[in-house]
Amino acid sequence: DTAVSQTPKYLVTQMGNDKSIKCEQNLGHDTMYWYKQDSKKFLKIMFSYNNKELIINETVPNRFSPKSPDKAHLNLHINSLELGDSAVYFCASSESSYNSPLHFGNGTRLTVT
């Protein structure tokens, strides 16, 4: 009965490859997010979708493309992976109001070699 689940948990790949991370939430939330956490634990928002519509895109390279087939799912596809993409990627969801907290998945640790 995991609230926000993302797969895979670990992803090791070589530079230049394309990979995807999947996320699903069963909380009935309208808004979903992707955050990137670097090696110093700094968390930065990448994208946000509300009811399948992209509402936040924080100057992320075009190699990153989010897709939301429905409001319970938000996937992240990354093309032409680079060393600097190595990080932990977190999916999160929330209700659509400014005082609603985020509910996070357990993260996907991406390592690009």
Place this chain on the structure above:
Amino acid sequence: AQSVTQLGSHVSVSEGALVLLRCNYSSSVPPYLFWYVQYPNQGLQLLLKYTSAATLVKGINGFEAEFKKSETSFHLTKPSAHMSDAAEYFCAVSDRGSSASKIIFGSGTRLSIRP
């Protein structure tokens, strides 16, 4: 835009001692503030949130935070540290200046507990 600053990237206290993690915010409007905890290899969990109903907010695991407008602070405290409190703690603010709900995180404070 709103932002938060966490003072101290690493705090170490003895078991049973007071925990104090500092957070200052910058906001042109009344802020919505949060504290999250991250245990190793896990996602972030909400500890507590401030939404202007009361300045002293109680959260889970015995933590609480006090909103002080005059000091633009939202420090997190716990009277008596437990070994299980060792984790990374993040202060966050909801960026109400943006067109959509967006939560901005501080740089985090790693809390270590000495036996």
